């Protein structure tokens with residue numbers, strides 16, 4: 001992108017904001033490098049950065065400003081209504097809700113946005129997380145697991161379904177190449193849009209000065225999953241949705257292979273409540289669980305990070321012994337397109353959250369420094385901060401065993417690893433097969449492609465009577 005800035009403009013603006021040091025190596029740079037640096041500098045929101053920096057210096061981050069003494073548990077649709085398994089439920093109300101969701105899908109009213117711009121540092125996989133081979137038998141990548149599910153949905157409802165896939169500079173090129181190499185895993189070219197989210201510069205933790213990653217480049221990192229809002233608008237995805245008459249956008253993350261994409265109950269409940277934003281939650285198993293807490297406060301819903309929920313509240317229990325603040329955010333949201341359009345015009349709805357991280361940088365002599373302790377402040381927006389702005393927001397509890405198998409850490413950690421996710425997939429699919437009448441040898445791995453069977457009912461129709469499964473098997477279309 002042409003920067004529109006020359007050296008004089010840059011010096012003037014940087015001087016005003018106390019950031020002139022980033023031109024320290026200007027005389028050593030080639031013409032191309034100077035152009036690259038200027039192109040980065042023109043994009044920085046200096047006033048916003050300074051304001052956020054001052055906020056953290058005052059130790060008054062946005063969520064801290066909430067008076068949680070008046071917090072309540074959120075009103076929610078709670079289990080035993082479940083997601084996929086509710087196809088087995090006979091309750092008429094549930095069936096009606098599901099049907100509403102199915103009708104909306106059959107009208108082609110639903111699109112998906114997959115956010116895959118994170119750096120995935122905890123997993124330590126040297127590629128975008130979506131490329132991680134996760135299928136317990138098939139070794140399908142996470143990306144393919146989601147695409148297979150969307151392909152199954154398209155076939156089920158006979159409609160095209162747009163997939164908006166958000167990357168970041170850290171993941172973009174490899175993701176594009178991966179999809180190209182695999183021919184989009186058979187997903188129609190015209191229905192996949194891969195777009196890149198924005199970045200934010202990191203600041204020195206002590207001085208608040210911009211860090212340089214190279215003599216001609218700022219240390220930039222993706223601006224958080226909240227960057228989805230701006231990027232959807234900027235790359236014309238909201239416009240594309242409008243043109244396709246897609247009214248609802250299903251948001252999901254790259255790290256949960258059990259995410260119940262296209263569950264008709266979830267969509268139906270969203271429609272029934274005329275909600276602008278509906279969120280899946282799971283019941284927390286212990287007070288300190290590392291998930292955001294969905295709470296109600298003064299008639300609005302918020303997500304409060306686990307680090308920000310006071311211990312006294314986290315520990316509170318109801319008379320039956322269950323946690324009072326039980327609702328863990330699973331990062332699956334359903335948005336009305338019109339809500340996102342309204343919000344994308346407002347710069348004030350998603351505040352920056354600040355995190356202290358280790359960031360490699362160039363020191364004043366231009367030497368590369370690899371810090372051993374957090375040396376930088378990173379800025380991220382979070383998508384769930386839209387929740388207090390939504391009209392008639394809804395919270396729907398899902399069964400964690402059916403719908404949640406996060407991959408955050410490398411194998412060997414005590415939770416949320418590739419191994420724990422594969423175990424959760426196998427155990428769910430073993431149960432489906434058994435319910436569908438199959439006999440399974442103990443300890444074998446099974447995996448079901450949603451294109452083969454969407455739920456237990458379809459599985460039972462597909463399996464020959466008295467099926468015995470004696471070895472590791474991937475049930476897929478031949």
Ligand code: UTP
Nearest residue numbers: 115116117118119120121122222224225253254
């Ligand atoms: P995480 O909060 O788990 O962050 O992202 P991460 O960067 O993937 O992993 P760590 O913390 O470095 O180990 C949750 C979801 O949000 C996406 C991620 O790709 C993941 O799907 N995300 C996160 C973005 O798309 N952009 C971001 O800037 C941050």
